[in-house]
Amino acid sequence: MVYAGLDNPDNGAASASGKRRRRTVRDIGVVLFEGFSLLTAGVIPEVFQVANEICVARSRGDVLYDVRFYSADGGNVACSSSINVWTYACDARNAIGFDALFIVGGEGAQNAARDERVVGWLREVLPLSEVVKPIGEGRLLLEAAGVVSSGQSHSPNGWPPNPAGIADDDVHEDADRYEPAKTALMLVKRDLGIDVAREAVGRLSLNGSPIVASVLSDSSTPTRAEKVRASARWLKENCGRPISVSEAVRVAAMSERNFLRCFKQEIGVTPSEFLLRTRLEMTSRLLAETDSPIDRIAKRCGWINGDRLAKIFRKRMGLTPSEYRLRTRGSVPSDVSELKGPLTT
Template identity: 50%
Template sequence: MAYASLESPMVGWVRAPERSAHYAAATRHIAILLFDGCSLLGAGIVAEVFHAANELSSSASHNWIYDVSFLSAAGGNITCSSSIRVWTDGLDARHYMGFDALFVAGGKGAHSAARDERLIAWLRRVHANTSTVRPIGEGRSLLEAACINGVQQRDFGSYSVREEREERNGSEANDRLESMKSALMLIKRDLGIDVARNVAERLMPDAGDSLMSLLGDSTGKSPADKVRAAARWLQENCQRSISIADAAQVAAMSERNFLRRFKMEVGVTPSDYLLHARLAITCSLLTDSELPVDKIARRTGMGNGDRLAKIFRKRMKVSPTEYRMKTRREAGI
């Protein structure tokens, strides 16, 4: 069994670099919540991103450094799914003041952790004073249990074995990239696009194009080009839990300016555009798959079956089930 102690390179991720005495920098407090059976895949890359940002900005006149801490319900050693043991700090009332960002680890232990009443109560208290809360993979189940808004519930319970395996493999493949993107957005805000770009290139050089698109690295592009890039991003990511604020960041615009420019260039609001993209995939799945309506709703970013039914009746004038029967009958299926 492997160990990570306070002196190990793993916990070295959390330390801010030494600064000269005359240099005054404010500290951003970042917490990563771990639990037994968690995965280090996403949690580790989040810590590495902030550590790299500290290193890259240590000799420059930037105003922020990052202090990253690993937390768990009881503190002490927790055993990750890879059998690596990591030392963590316990939860206490000091954290009720919140963090600049809180990341919740994923992994097979997330569903058990979501039943820990003390942990869920702590999340509810801390969330109120924390600027950014991001789940990593299965970590969303803890936020669902805490009834924290902005996290879409996913249910793999009645998938076929093959579908479940494909979803799990896809999630694992995306965990590292998605958690890195969330951390990079914070670094871009605090230290600028150049530092965020350098961090991305250092840690994941092969993912540069995807990461730069999210970061809004669109220097030299016209507002129309930026809006079209954001529209493509909305189309490509419509099945995930994304927001219009995320799309505005892709376009490197303020949210207010993005809304105005998007309507001008595309002819509809970003919200309507996103809804149309999700409806198109939903209609295809209703016709071509045997998935239940609730599963389709979750898989296409539409929330749940009840919400999908309301949207369908408003937009399509029929229920999802009626649409499925009608299109299959017309197609002779």
């Protein structure tokens, strides 16, 4: 199967007159090498493939994405997990520009940076490409081609002119997977709209990442209140995971000091208190409506273990989770905003 290519979805859409019109094609390139990271490379075609499928399902005549992999010789290239991916050859004589060019990372990046076939090809295609995204060790190839990252950040709805259109990575443990997804989703959002980008995020289960969440803003210049509300939604949607307030700060794309102040003004409580109350509400419902063991509920609600849940629950509710279950079966408040007491960390 060709990922996100024209061999997959139909490249024409029926107009009102019954005639088919040509869709705009966005050319997406992904540079690979022996030992590349499949984790970083795999999410790129997935995002564009899903965007293509959504367009076809909605019978829209917008852009489609044609994703192609490139390597020094072409043919099969093995990733660090020994899985082969078919590629086109990097031929500087027939260089073309890309709407977006991704250069993946991995343990083979240093060898690839010494391969003149790849480096020479990059020197030709980089000036012709709109957006260039190095991932992790992929920066070594850019440096070998005589290009360094500008460090310039992109707005969700626009891209700077070349050659400064080199997207800079955020420093985060999930960046290798989510940064390329973020860049791909920014293109999808620009070309097809935020609804398609959101649906793609949902289908690919990427909504747990604060890096990706920052793309799904309705406006390129959201107000502080909108940023805070978006971070509150993210906390509520992800409260079942061991998340931290620092991740919500990244979602809001604000300084920590401003975020904490604005969150209290907009929501009425601190982010930590909001997260704690959200988890207590979820825990209360599961205790009342299910027979799941306390330990399982604790893990599902982000408490890590039953002991931590019991300690916080007793302090806030005045009784143990087991006692609460016995007393409130079938009668659970819709929220726990009335709960009082000091914040327990």
